Amino acid sequence: MPPAITQRLYINIDHVATIRQARRTDEPDPVEAALLCEAAGADGITAHLREDRRHIQDHDVDRLARAVKTVLNLEMACTHEMLAIAERTRPFQVTLVPERREEVTTEGGLDVTRDPALMRECVQRLTAAGIRTSFFIDPDARMVEASKALGAHAIELHTGSYCHAPGNPERLTALQHSAALGTALGLHVHAGHGLTVRNVGPVAAIPEIEELNIGHSIVSRSVFVGIEAAVREMHVAMRAARASL
Ligand code: PXP
Numbered sequence: 001m002p003p004a005i006t007q008r009l010y011i012n013i014d015h016v017a018t019i020r021q022a023r024r025t026d027e028p029d030p031v032e033a034a035l036l037c038e039a040a041g042a043d044g045i046t047a048h049l050r051e052d053r054r055h056i057q058d059h060d061v062d063r064l065a066r067a068v069k070t071v072l073n074l075e076m077a078c079t080h081e082m083l084a085i086a087e088r089t090r091p092f093q094v095t096l097v098p099e100r101r102e103e104v105t106t107e108g109g110l111d112v113t114r115d116p117a118l119m120r121e122c123v124q125r126l127t128a129a130g131i132r133t134s135f136f137i138d139p140d141a142r143m144v145e146a147s148k149a150l151g152a153h154a155i156e157l158h159t160g161s162y163c164h165a166p167g168n169p170e171r172l173t174a175l176q177h178s179a180a181l182g183t184a185l186g187l188h189v190h191a192g193h194g195l196t197v198r199n200v201g202p203v204a205a206i207p208e209i210e211e212l213n214i215g216h217s218i219v220s221r222s223v224f225v226g227i228e229a230a231v232r233e234m235h236v237a238m239r240a241a242r243a244s245l
Contacts, residue, residue, distance in 0.1 A: 012215025
């Protein structure tokens with residue numbers, strides 16, 4: 001096995017905006033949260049501009065693109081509206097996610113085989129704009145292989161089903177196998193969704209996983225200890241798991 005790559009922590013600040021949107025006011029500001037996360041050691045900032053604009057707004061993306069000092073990972077659906085926003089704001093990376101208006105959060109990974117022409121167009125336009133493209137997929141060999149065939153630079157493995165049953169060895173094994181396959185195919189491998197300080201260890205310990213995207217548990221914890229401490233706690237948990245490799 002090759003030596004484990006250093007693992008990055010990207011903080012998803014959507015739910016700072018969720019609190020703000022509950023009152024349609026100007027606080028708390030997700031950009032201020034992003035800067036505090038970076039000060040606490042976050043390696044990148046993730047934000048999801050949903051089609052229904054339930055949390056992050058267009059002006060947040062514009063401000064994040066200007067203010068973030070690390071890198072911005074913009075999560076979005078593969079639509080022409082979102083593509084135009086990405087081309088204008090030029091984040092470092094776009095993670096393409098499935099979106100259904102009625103869902104509470106992103107449920108399940110992207111079926112990258114459903115509209116290959118659109119997926120290809122997304123990758124081509126983002127690449128032409130100098131943006132890396134990651135596909136948020138379930139840990140399924142067919143999706144990993146299709147992502148490679150469609151030209152993705154990276155895949156983000158959906159950790160939701162592992163997080164619902166962290167003691168289930170098959171769910172962890174699916175992540176391990178997909179991560180190994182992704183790396184073997186030359187893809188960068190990321191992971192995220194539902195990760196907390198308590199369940200992150202086994203995922204952080206998968207050697208091929210280069211980047212974790214974590215949001216809800218960090219924002220939840222920050223209510224009690226502040227967002228900087230919440231980021232540091234997560235980093236400690238990740239490093240402890242990596243140290244055991
Ligand atoms: N990665 C992707 C692609 C997501 O859609 C989300 C949720 O917006 C996350 C990571 C973060 O998930 P959580 O908020 O559960 O940590």
